[in-house]
Amino acid sequence: MTDTRPTERISTDGAFLQAVRAEIQCVLVGQDELVDTMLIGLLANGHVLLEGVPGLAKSLAVQTLATTLGGSFRRIQFTPDLLPSDLVGTQVYNPKSGDWSVHEGPLFANFVLADEINRAPAKVQSALLEAMQERQVSLAGETHILPDPFLVLATQNPVDQEGTYALPEAQVDRFMLKAVITYPDREQEIAVVERMATSAASPRAERVASPEQVVAARAGVDAVHVDPRLVGYAVDLVTASRDPGAHGLEALKPMIRYGASPRASIALIQAARANAFLDGREHVAPKDIRAVSMPVLRHRVITTYEAEAEGVASESIVQQVLDAVPVP
Secondary structure (H helix, E strand, C coil), X not given: CXXXXXXXXHHHHCHHHHHHHHHHHCCCCCCHHHHHHHHHHHHCCCEEEEECCCCCCHHHHHHHHHHXXXXXXXXXXXXXXXXXXXXXXXXXXXXXXXXXXXXXXXXXXXXXEXXXXXXXXXXXXXXXXXXXXXCEEEECCEEEECCCCCEEEEEECCCCCCCXXXXXXXXXXXXXXXXXXXXXXXXXHHHHHHHHCCCCCCCCCCCCCCHHHHHHHHHHHHCCECCHHHHHHHHHHHHHHHCHHHHCCXXXXXXXXEXXXXXXXHHHHHHHHHHXXXXXXXXXXXXXXXXXXXXXXXXXXXXXXXXXHCCCCHHHHHHHHHHHCCCC
8 A cells, every 4th residue: 555645744844835926926926936946945944145236125035935824024224334133133241230231233133134145245244154054153252043934035136236346156146046047038127016016005926824834844845755866867967067077078078167066966855855845746757857957057157267257157058968968
């Protein structure tokens, strides 16, 4: 007799995701790839970086997701004069009692929107490293655990825009996924204008889920089966970004300064599990790994000056790797 419990668990634990998606679509027009990327990051317990020019509803998308899930939400506007203490908090002296107390910063929330993260200098961006990787911060000589779930969703403008700083590689690698937001097509933009171009209040999402449901769903994601051959496939994709010559991609060697690290292999499997979970399946298929490869790898493949001169972007390199590495 076939055991149907895994499938039933996915149906039960993931039921709220359809309500979340529907509620987001009441506010956003299109942007299905963006919504899927945020949900995959949420389920896989991985932070998400959103890149696009101003005016593409990046911040609205993050705020809407947080609203639908409840929990605590903080928005940090990154500016050149921001200090690390503005993120993690500081000690405050009470002159009446003569005691020092800890004032927690905005990182102590379930969902943190780091708005325009690349407008702040490196010392502020680096303040996020411990929080994003270890889900804790060091404050006043003590370690403080951050809430669960804890998810950083950061927006950034393209680095060639005025007043922006390139994120350090160590910072970029802490983001499991990177979504690149593009302009809507004509019909979508018409729908945006009809929905938003009014003096009345803009559409707002309602809370339809809870942080506890997210935590329960993550346990279901961890239970999604991954065949060992697919683990090997994910590792092959990542190693091909570091040593393309071993996979018949000699032409890419001068284009790659740094390839993806083993953290990318872990992220590929975690994100592929989440993608399968979203699709209602208890096992990972090759299409799941391929579906998440671009958002997992595009920001981890660092190109050389030669690649930049020839107009070869990291997305092009990732696509060539996907085309070259055989699917099991």
